[in-house]
Amino acid sequence: MLKNYLKTAWRNLIRQRVFSAINIVGLAIGLATCLLISLFVIDELSYDRFNEKADRIVRVVFKGTVRGGAINEAHVMPPVAQALKAEYPEVEEATRIRRAGKPFFEVGDKLFYEEETAFADANIFDVFTLPMLHGNPKTALNEPYSVVITEDVAKKYFGKEDAVGQEIRIRDDNMPLKVTGVIKNIPRNSHFHFDLFASMASFPNANSTSWMESEFFTYLVLRPGYDYKTLETKLPAVFEKYISPQFPEAFGMSYTDYRKAGNEIGLRLQPLTDIHLHSDFAYDLSAPGDIRYVYIFGAVALFMLLIASINFMNLATAGASKRAREVGVRKVLGSGRRVLAYQFLTESILIVFISLLLAIGIVVAALPLFNHLLEETFTLDFLGNGWVLSALLLLGLAVGILSGSYPAFFLSAFKPVAVLKGKLTPDNKAIGLRSGLVVFQFFISIVLIFCTMVVYRQLQYIQHKKLGYDKEQVLILQTWPLGNNEPAFKQQLLQDARVINITSSSYVPAGASGNNNFFVHPFGNPSAGVKTLRYDVDDHYLQTLGIELKAGRNFSPEYGTDSAAVIINEAAAAAFGWKDNALGQALASQENKALRVIGVVRDFHFKSLHEPITPLVMMMNAGSGNLIVKIKAGDTEGFLHTLEERYSAFNPDIPLSYSFLDDRITNTYRTEMKTGNILGVFAGLTIFVACLGLFGLATFMTSQRTKEIGIRKVLGASVSQVVRMLSSTFVKLVLIAFLVATPTAWWIMNTWLETFAYRIETQLWIAVSAGVLTLAIALLTVGWQAVKAATANPVESLRDE
Template sequence: MIKSYIKIAVRNLKRNISISLINVCGLALGISTCLLISLYITDELSYDRYNKQADRIVRVVFKGNVKGGDIKEAHVMPPVASTMKAELTDVQETARLRIGGTPLFQVGDKVFHEEQLAYVDASFFSMFTLPLLKGDMLTALAEPNTAIISEKMAQKYFNTIDVIGKELPMKGSESILKITGVMQAIPKNSHFNFDIFTSIEALEDARSTSWMTSEYYTYALLKKDASLKQVESKLASLFDKHVGPQFMAGFGMSYEDYKKTGNNIGLYLQPLTDIHLHSDFVYDLSPSGNISYLYIFGVIGLFMLLIATINFMNLSTASGSKRFKEIGVRKVLGAGKQKLLIQFFTEGILITYIALLLAVVIVLLSLPVFNHFSGKSLEIQQLSPFTTIPMLIGFGLLIGLFSSSYPALYLSSFNPIMILRNRFNVSTKGLGLRSGLVVFQFIVSVGLIFCTVVVSRQLDFMRHIKLGYDKENVIIVQSWPLGSNEKAFADRLAQDSRILHISHSSYLPAGATYNNNFFIYPKESPNQWVKTLRYDVDDQYIPTMGMKLKEGRNFSKTYGNDSLSVVINETAAKNLGWNDNIIGRTLTDKDNQILQVIGVVEDFHFKPLHETIAPLVMVLSDQAGNLIIKTKATNMEKLLTTVKQQYNAFPSDLPFDYSFLDERYNQTYQSELKTGQLLTIFATLTIFVACLGLLGLAIFTAHQRKKEIGIRKVIGAKVSDIARMLSFEFIRLVFIAIIIASPIAWWMMHMWLQDFAYRIQVQWWMFAVAGLLAIIIALFTVSTQAIRAAIANPVNSLKDE
């Protein structure tokens, strides 16, 4: 019996090959999109969950509300870890991590540059699941200057993992690291990724008892029955207890008085598994994700699958209407409703599994492209075949039954006598349901078009907003490897007529940069502390960056006391309560150093546009690090060749490395850019699949009204009149979808734009663009079928009358 059902199903698929192909392609696109989005969401949700104790590990973070802006820092003070372990009974273990810079290691005659080294406590490896291939995790980092390296690093340096006891001399330092362990590669879905960990015992600062400094990423392993909220409550008391006595010495006022002025700071706990998707902290160890985007893509994946399923229903019903006589004959010959249901379910499940197979192929082929746009490195091998194959089989069965349920019930319900006499009536209720499903499809399509337009406009706004500095034609050269030759290198470049200005500073308003908290107060008002950021710059920084002074002057070598001078931005002046006569006023920092204001620079964006401009203080410094080069070159490639030649003229252990300021700025918004690209792709796919559904309804309607069309043509109706009549009915559905989709899409984009302190306003023309595109696409889809029905010979449709 099953064999018979399958044979009939295959025959029907061949007989209606065009509809079958549309059905299979639509379902395959819907399923493949859903699978890709599922892979993306699964990867995002998996961060840090490889740790066996992930549900009990928390990170200690520093947050507060102070004048000058919010404090949200991912690292805390050196003694926090030991104090928590000693005083909080619910804390089983603690561990710290501190970034150790970018060291140079010399092995034989080769010099290796590592991007980052991390200092950690010995307890770090017993808390996190980082298996060692060689060495003992409990004792490997118990002594100073010991190190655990990754398998990749061992192979790179020594071509083997049998490296226990070997030494890694740090060039330019007396430190020699002894290798005591080799670990497996840290999973990609981790919020930290290092190839070398060394003992924190080597850092004198790690033994500090100061609660006025930070830079230590601190983790705690809670006991099994511990309540995070209760531990956090106790942590607040612990913080007040230890910060209070040191606050007076650091800030010249008691901690109680500081809080009375409206400031509120403290330590909080963040679950390990929340770090990737729920973080908005500065100084984090890696770029964080965004849980909002997971919700957006999850909804898109679900809607895409629903739309594909709706298409299946509409197209199956449309093609099934041609099988009324077959159904009538089979009923007369004794086929009951149950057997007909099994037949249609068999056909639906067969199509679904064909579509599912095609969807898997699409996923495999499109993964590289999807990874490019999403910034991921997803692989199909990440899925276990023992769970994935049964899941896909069950998924296909579920989709097949659901998508074929309506056509099966609809087509098996007709009276065979009425069918064979051509006197059956198609339920207007059924037609209304199908129209409603098409409206739903276009609600989603119009919404996605609108969202894509808004995201595109916001990204364009961020690219062209007046930043307060000039990011064009600015080259950032990593010059610190030149050491004492850095100044000579800069002097040579300054002689090139294509270079306008050169500044030494590691502080940049775009991309990864140095910055630090800098607490100041007006000399005359010791209680008016303001949190600012400090930039260490030279006298060429402001002209190199194209910034404008609102009043006062820039730093200058002609003034001998500029080392105690500062230039502040407009927001800093406002937060200090200064509206006029700003030049010449004095500030005091927490080290009781008196600084004189010599200039006020116009506000410029040195943080992402998600945040408002914060107070900023610039101080004069001659530190090395980067050269910021402002050029007027029309041929940047030739200039870079010259700069590289000048760099290579000096001895250096690292090759020439550079970046452009505008590229660093664009990197800041990679998450939004990738989201915009993915939205465009998903919107295009959704519209395409929705159009297949519209085509199905057009085919069905044209078939049902073929006699009406024939009669109209016989009595003189033109082809254009009939095409217009059929098209208008479908365009009406799209108009209804536009009316319903517009407020929903506006609300979604309004909420998304709230993440930006500087954003566009949603305008009426955005709705118009989305609606017009949907109408044009729908009209193009429907008009082909409408014209085909209108030009058909009326004799063929009326010959049975």
């Protein structure tokens, strides 16, 4: 029986080539889109789930709302892990990780530079699933100056030799590190990617009891089945217990008075599996994802699949009359409704599986472009997994049944007597369903076009908004590898006619920069404390970046007192209640040192446009290791070549690393740019798939009305009148879709724009443009068939009458 179903289905596909091709191509594009986006969605949702205790691990974070802005830190104080383990029996394990900088390691006469190095507590392997290839995970980090490395580092440092027992040395440090273990490379879907873990016992402040310092990423393993939110409700009490004795010395007031002043700080818990997609910390162990974009892309995949399925349902129900007599004959010969339904479902599933094979081919061809758009490295290895193949088969079966269910039961319900007498009348329910499905298709198309336009307009706004500083032709150089040669290198650059100005500072208003919470208050008034960000700069910082002074003066080496002076921004002046009277006022730091305000700069965006401008304090303390260079336009390539030569002349250990400030700003919004690109591509694909179905539907409708068109032409109807008649139905459907889609898209994009402190306003013309574009595409699709039908010779259509 199944063989007969398949044979009949295949013959029908061959007989209706156009409809079959439209269905197969439309479904293939929908399925390919679903598969591609599923790669992204599954990958994003998989982060940190490789850990065997993933559902029981939480990270302790530090959050608060204080004057001057919010505190949002992924790291906490040194004694937090020990305190929580001691206070709460539901905490089975507590471990810490702390960044160890980017040191140079010496192995014999070889030098290696590592960017991902950390200190870790000895029990880290009891918390995270980091399989150890060589060594004992229970004792590997017990002793000071022991280190565990990944298999890639082991191969790089020691080749085929056994790494365990070998020594590596940090340059300029006399104490060697002993390799006590080798672990597998950390999976890419982890929120940290360290290559070396040194024993926390090697870090001087590892046992500090201070609750006034931070930098320790702390993780807890809770007992099975325990709700972390229950523990979270207990944290305020233990936080107050430990921080209260140390608070007055640091802040000049008690913790109770600090809270009464309107400040609220404390510890919170974050599930391990939430870290990648639900983090909003400025300085985390890796760049996080965003659950909103998982939802957006997931919705796009689902909608593409629905639109492709809708095409099939539309075309199958529309073509029902062509198979009406076949159904009638089959019923007369004894076929029951169930047998006919099975037949049509078989045809539907056959189309889906042909489409699925084509979809896999599209995925293979499109994966490089998809990786480029998302800046990912997805591969086709997933196709070899048994569960993936099973999922694809189930997906094909589900889509086949979903797409073919209505046509199967609709076609199998025809009454044979009426069909064979030619009295089959249009089914109003079927027509209504087709109209509703067309409306849904163009509803999705208009929403995607609207969203794409808003995203691109917001990106344009970001790129052209005045940020309060000069971002053009500004180079950021990492010069710390030069060590004591940095001043000489800087002097050489200053002698270059292409250099306008140079400043020494690690604080840059875009991209990776210094991180600190600088709590200050008006001198003598601790209760008016404000959280600020502190920039350590030199006397050339403002000129180099073109930051405008609103009042007062810049730092100057001529004033010895400038070491105790500060320049603040307008937001800081407002936060302290000084407004236009900030000059000469005194601030007090946590050490109660008086800092005199000598200047006020106009507010500039030193964070992304997602965040409002917050209080900023600048101090004259440039440090070294980072140069910001303003150069003239015109010979950028030549200057970069000269820069490389001068840098290399000092024989540094690593190549020159530099970036342009405007590129850093662009990279800040890389996620939004990727979203815009993806939305644009899939909006186009959605329109294309919808138009495939519309083309097939228009072809069918014009063929059904061939004789009507012929009679109208004989009676004097013009081509334009016939085209208008055939197109009017689709115009109405697009207009209905527009009326439904506009408020939906408006709400979606306003919700997205709320994530920006500085944004555009959604305007009516964007919605109108999306509707007009969709209508124009629909008219072009339908119009070709309408014109072809309207210009046909009426004699041909009426010959049988």
